[in-house]
Amino acid sequence: MKNALLCCVTFFRLDALYIHMAYRKTSHLGGPVPKFGDYHVWKTLYCIAKYSPLGRKSLAAHLKIGEGSTRTILNMLQDDGVVAINKNGVILTKAGLDIWKTVKMDLHAVRIPELTIGKCDCAVRVPGMAGNIKFGCEERDVAIKNGAMGATTLICSNNMLIFPGSYYPVDQKIENRLRDHLDIMDGDAVIIGTASDDDRAELGAVTAALETMGGLRIRRELDDLLTYRSTGSELLSLAFAIHDLVGGLPVCAKSRDNLGIRIEEGKVIDNAYTGAVLEEVINAGTTVRKTAMSGPYKGIRVIVTPIELDNKVIAAIGVVDIRSMAGVNNLIRLKSDDE
Structure with missing residues (x-):
């Protein structure tokens, strides 16, 4: 393998970076990292379907993630034809309504x-x-990993709520309390997220529910930030x-x-x-290795490669080999299995 950067960007699919990009620790300086996942994309569809336009x-207030991240979600959904944005606000398109039908879930704060x-x-x-x-332990674990204290899962069988893995029914008063808020049908599952605050309880429950459904299946690009x-x-x-x-x-x-970033x-x-x-x-769509002729790295070797999506260049990223100033060559390498 010759070049670490080239190998990384060539073979590192953008959607494989999703978790790393969404949840990277913010120990580095230089501005906020977008922090959203499938839950926030789903909640976007939920809010638009419920409150449109x-x-x-x-919408950012409902999602509680900031206008920048909200804009990124809307841009992706708009590019995919899921939402339309007009002077009155955001609405679901026909394609968006069809998608919402496949991921529609009801939720309600309960006690x-x-x-x-x-x-x-x-x-x-x-x-x-x-x-x-x-x-039910699978849903509990997913909820905990996403910030909740836990989750309780129930299923509706023969129009009666029971604990999964058994025929033990839920107390009728509890079932009535849930049915007061949710239109539970035979064959449905009910996941109750629990936490110290409402936001984490909802995040845990919805994320566990999405995991049960197999995740959001809109398009691969919705997993790309x-x-x-x-x-x-x-x-x-x-x-x-x-x-x-x-x-x-x-x-x-x-x-x-857009303008970008420089890290040192x-x-x-x-x-x-x-x-x-x-x-x-970005203009040529090909990797370039050369000595910079201007800017802060003038006179230093750089290697820059394009990032492509759907055969179109969407960005570029490069490494500045400052160690080449000491006369050492080929420093940006990954060792092969034989070395």
């Missing part, structure tokens, strides 16, 4: 202290998913991954239509950056 600021351990509970009805439930409009903050985690991979060498990145020594030192070689690679 909905303005971006109002079920007989079954849960947190101060706040959120119940989610997962239509027709009783057959996908095993023992990068587009040709991505900001420097949205490129941050990819850039830091490359920065770590090449032993701390400076890394620069920008999308096609584990910190963002410029969050509105562009460079001649970055622009050259």
Whole structure:
């Protein structure tokens, strides 16, 4: 394997970076990292279906993730034809309504202290998913991994709520309490997330429900945080991954239509950056290795490669080989199995 950066970007599918990019620790400086996952994309569809037309600021308030991340979600959904944005706000398109039907779930804040351990509970009805439930511990584990204290799973069999893996029925008072808020049908699953606050309870319940459904199946691009409009903050985690991979060498990145970032020594030192070689690679669509002729790295070797999606260049990312100034060649390498 010759070049660490080239190998990484060539073979590192963008959707495989999703978890790393969405949840990377914010120990580095230089602006916020977008923090959203399938839950927030699903909640976006839920809110638009429920409150449409909905303005971006109002949607951000519902999602509680900030307008920048909300804009990124809407851009991806709009690019995929799921939503339309007009002067009145955001609405679901016909394709979006069809998609929503496949992932539609009902949710409601409840209080079920007989079954849960947190101060706040959120119940989610997962239509027709009783057959996908095993023992309920799987949903509990997913909820915990996503910040909840736990989750209790029930299934509806013969129009009666029971605990999965047994025929033990739920107390009728508890069932009535759940049916007061959810239109539970035979074959449905009900997941009750529990946490110290409402937001974590809902996040745990919905994420566990999405896992039960097999995740959001909209298109692969909805798992990608990068587009040709991505900001420097949205490129941050990819850039830091490359920065770590090449032993701390400076890394620069920008999308096609936005200014980018420049990283040195584990910190963002410029969050509105562009460079001649970055622009050259975006226009040419091919990897470039050359000595920079201008900018902060003038006279230093750089290697820049395009990031493509659907055979279109959406961004470029590069490494500055400052160690070449000491006369050492071929430093950006990965050892082969034979070395």
